[in-house]
Amino acid sequence: MQPIRKIASKTVVMPSANIDTDQIIPARFLTITTKDGLGRELFADWRYLSDGLPNPDFILNKPEAAGCRILVAGRNVGCGSSREHAPWALLDYGFRAVVSTEIADIFRSNSLKNGLLPVVVDAATHQWLIEHPGAQIDIDLERMRLTLPTGVSAAFPMEAFARHCLLNGLDELGYLRSRLQDIEHYEAAHSV
Amino acid sequence: MIESMSLRTLFDKVWTAHEVVAETPDTPAVLYVDLHLTHEVTSPQAFTALRAAGLPVRRKDRTLATLDHSTPTVTEQVFGGVPIKVDAAARQVHELEKNAVEFGIELLGMRDARRGIVHVISPELGATQPGMTIVCGDSHTSTHGAFGALAFGIGSTEVGHVFATQCLLQRKPKTFAVNVEGRLPHGVTAKDLILAIIGRIGVSGGTGHVLEYRGSAIAALSMEQRMTVCNMSIEAGARAGMIAPDEATFAYLHERPRSPKGKHWDAAVERWTALRSDPGAAFDLSVDIDASRLEPMITYGTNPGMVLPISASIPRKSDNAAFDKALAYMGFQAGDSMLGKPINVAFIGSCTNGRLEDLQSAARILKGRKVAAGVHLLIVPGSQQVKREAEALGLADIFKAAGADWRESGCSMCIGMNGDLVPGGQYSVSTSNRNFEGRQGAGARTLLASPFTAAASAVTGRITDPRDMLAA
Ligand code: SF4
Numbered sequence: 258m259q260p261i262r263k264i265a266s267k268t269v270v271m272p273s274a275n276i277d278t279d280q281i282i283p284a285r286f287l288t289i290t291t292k293d294g295l296g297r298e299l300f301a302d303w304r305y306l307s308d309g310l311p312n313p314d315f316i317l318n319k320p321e322a323a324g325c326r327i328l329v330a331g332r333n334v335g336c337g338s339s340r341e342h343a344p345w346a347l348l349d350y351g352f353r354a355v356v357s358t359e360i361a362d363i364f365r366s367n368s369l370k371n372g373l374l375p376v377v378v379d380a381a382t383h384q385w386l387i388e389h390p391g392a393q394i395d396i397d398l399e400r401m402r403l404t405l406p407t408g409v410s411a412a413f414p415m416e417a418f419a420r421h422c423l424l425n426g427l428d429e430l431g432y433l434r435s436r437l438q439d440i441e442h443y444e445a446a447h448s449v
Numbered sequence: 450m451i452e453s454m455s456l457r458t459l460f461d462k463v464w465t466a467h468e469v470v471a472e473t474p475d476t477p478a479v480l481y482v483d484l485h486l487t488h489e490v491t492s493p494q495a496f497t498a499l500r501a502a503g504l505p506v507r508r509k510d511r512t513l514a515t516l517d518h519s520t521p522t523v524t525e526q527v528f529g530g531v532p533i534k535v536d537a538a539a540r541q542v543h544e545l546e547k548n549a550v551e552f553g554i555e556l557l558g559m560r561d562a563r564r565g566i567v568h569v570i571s572p573e574l575g576a577t578q579p580g581m582t583i584v585c586g587d588s589h590t591s592t593h594g595a596f597g598a599l600a601f602g603i604g605s606t607e608v609g610h611v612f613a614t615q616c617l618l619q620r621k622p623k624t625f626a627v628n629v630e631g632r633l634p635h636g637v638t639a640k641d642l643i644l645a646i647i648g649r650i651g652v653s654g655g656t657g658h659v660l661e662y663r664g665s666a667i668a669a670l671s672m673e674q675r676m677t678v679c680n681m682s683i684e685a686g687a688r689a690g691m692i693a694p695d696e697a698t699f700a701y702l703h704e705r706p707r708s709p710k711g712k713h714w715d716a717a718v719e720r721w722t723a724l725r726s727d728p729g730a731a732f733d734l735s736v737d738i739d740a741s742r743l744e745p746m747i748t749y750g751t752n753p754g755m756v757l758p759i760s761a762s763i764p765r766k767s768d769n770a771a772f773d774k775a776l777a778y779m780g781f782q783a784g785d786s787m788l789g790k791p792i793n794v795a796f797i798g799s800c801t802n803g804r805l806e807d808l809q810s811a812a813r814i815l816k817g818r819k820v821a822a823g824v825h826l827l828i829v830p831g832s833q834q835v836k837r838e839a840e841a842l843g844l845a846d847i848f849k850a851a852g853a854d855w856r857e858s859g860c861s862m863c864i865g866m867n868g869d870l871v872p873g874g875q876y877s878v879s880t881s882n883r884n885f886e887g888r889q890g891a892g893a894r895t896l897l898a899s900p901f902t903a904a905a906s907a908v909t910g911r912i913t914d915p916r917d918m919l920a921a
Contacts, residue, residue, distance in 0.1 A: 272770065272771075273770065273771045273774065274771045275652055275653070275752050275754075275771065277752065277883075277885045279883065279885040279886070279887060279888050280885065280886060280887070283887050283891070284864045284865060284866050284888070285865065285866060285891075287490050287518075287866060288490075288519060288535070288537030288538050288540065288541050288866060289493075289537070290493035290494070290497075290540065290541060290544045291493070291494065291497070292494055302886065302887045302891055302892075307873070307891070307892075331771065332653065333652060333653040333656070333686065336652055336653065336686060336752070337588065337683075337684075337883060337885060338588055338883075339491070339586060339587055339588040339602040339603065339604055340490075340491065340604075341491070341494070341586075341604035341605040341606060359653055359656065361653070361656065361686060362656055362657060362686070362688055363588060363602055363603070363604060366603075366604060366607070367604035367605075367606065370604065370606040370607070371606070416477070416620060417474060417475050417476075418475060418476050418477055418618070421475070429606075429610065429618055430498075430502075430609065430610055430613060430614075432476075432618070433479065433610055433613070433614045433616055433617075433618060434613065434614060436469065436470055436479050436614075436616070437614065439469050439470050439479065440469055440479070440481070440614060440615065440616055443469040443481055444481075444615075447481075449481070449483065
């Protein structure tokens with residue numbers, strides 16, 4: 258994985274609360290056996306009309322969304338199904354961070370493993386972002402701060418180990434495998 | 450004070466027993482996994498990662514695979530003669546068949562008599578046991594918590610981690626006591642209880658927490674009902690849900706194919722008996738629910754927290770765009786009463802309500818009655834074993850006589866990856882667990898409810914309080 262330090266981009270805002278992973282990538286697209294190409298189906302049921310043409314009212318189909326790498330979503334984004342296809346689809350489309358006041362557990366974990374930053378901010382910062390779609394913001398993983406174009410910046414939490422892996426482009430499996438001896442000891446001690 | 454610090458919850462006990470390496474401020478815990486369940490949808494990319502790294506599945510004996518999500522429920526497609534209708538689904542099925550052979554893991558495959566929804570078959574086989582850690586690339590892994598296991602869903606990358614190391618990197622979640630006292634009234638089921646709990650704490654109320662369901666109402670539930678409750682813990686955002694094992698748990702597991710036998714059984718029961726929260730152990734959060742005041746519940750919106758007692762009307766909420774959007778999707782108005790709304794489909798099945806007791810509940814309503822004209826009632830057993838039992842008990846005959854569609858086991862219309870779909874715009878009363886937009890098919894409108902309510906509504910063609918039919 259590539260190291261990640263900073264993301265600077267304009268935002269796309271989807272203010273609804275509880276955007277679940279079935280919306281991010283509907284189940285009928287989960288029959289793939291690779292991770293590639295899911296960006297085309299990202300938010301498929303909101304993005305395309307029943308005849309397959311783009312829905313002009315949906316934010317990702319508007320010209321101002323082009324090139325945006327930060328998605329600001331309502332509370333509890335990523336709830337529901339554990340499908341890792343959700344962060345795969347967001348990344349394949351071009352997003353690099355998801356910002357909300359609350360991010361569902363499994364989606365957050367899956368995002369971290371793929372280099373999609375789950376950024377949880379305070380309610381006031383979130384409200385500002387919702388009210389200013391398209392704002393150019395900075396996310397600094399090293400300092401764990403999100404900075405608004407007003408110059409105001411807000412701290413966000415990030416689990417220490419995941420942050421270390423992201424900053425250094427490390428894969429968590431490498432660390433787990435470095436503990437194989439501990440795992441063998443555990444198995445011997447517990448006769449498992 | 451010192452005394453109370455040594456008091457531990459059920460979750461603490463299971464967690465600590467599986468810490469290979471405890472967490473530090475810089476590193477998460479390395480947590481040992483006793484049982485890794487796998488299915489065709491979330492495993493292909495994990496096998497690819499293993500292959501790329503040249504790694505084997507480290508503990509094949511702790512890995513169990515089945516086919517459930519993409520599998521058709523039409524008999525001819527399962528048992529041959531007719532190819533699987535959905536091409537991509539067929540490819541995914543064949544991919545797991547190939548991977549199981551290549552990596553040497555046990556697959557309860559397409560024509561295996563033990564096949565079924567992963568969360569139905571593992572308990573059925575006695576593979577799910579108290580005190581275990583159980584994971585699966587599937588959020589409803591929380592189901593197995595009904596046995597006092599710590600069971601949770603993981604993503605495909607983590608599936609790869611467990612394949613390679615039998616461990617996961619995890620931060621310790623917090624605890625949340627859900628105290629349920631009193632008796633569930635007649636006609637009110639475990640499904641209604643968990644929907645009421647989600648309505649109360651909200652779809653993110655459990656985020657970062659492991660729920661423990663406790664109290665007299667929980668103790669009174671059968672194992673199948675406890676599985677229904679734990680199954681939907683994830684719909685409250687929780688990492689997992691647990692219930693302390695007791696005599697009902699032991700009776701369920703006794704003599705199952707993979708339960709301990711003989712003197713191992715006695716030793717296991719002794720160990721399992723200690724798996725309960727110490728009296729006075731502290732939880733980070735708690736909620737109290739009075740079971741005796743509950744009614745049958747039904748959802749009206751597009752997440753499981755948008756739920757009402759069946760006799761209630763849809764609330765009015767001003768200035769809430771998500772709420773308005775959900776009602777628009779459902780084609781409902783604030784103030785509408787739920788009873789009497791017309792439906793097109795009823796679906797009885799899934800890992801929430803696809804077990805034998807659920808089918809027995811449906812049969813109590815359907816016996817001697819007919820499905821309303823124009824309504825499609827699809828009944829899908831959670832496993833092939835449930836199917837055989839339902840047929841032996843005559844339930845399948847009751848369903849067919851009522852005009853219901855009776856199928857082979859699988860996830861079916863819960864997720865709509867396998868050819869079973871609710872047509873766009875249609876209303877389905879479903880016993881599954883998610884009423885998200887498009888969950889049962891693009892444009893499908895899902896109303897989550899119990900098997901009683903789904904069956905009763907199928908008979909009248911309208912949302913119906915099942916208590917009227919149970920009394921008769
Ligand atoms: S029945 Fe539905 S919720 Fe359960 S495992 Fe299958 S798809 Fe998931």
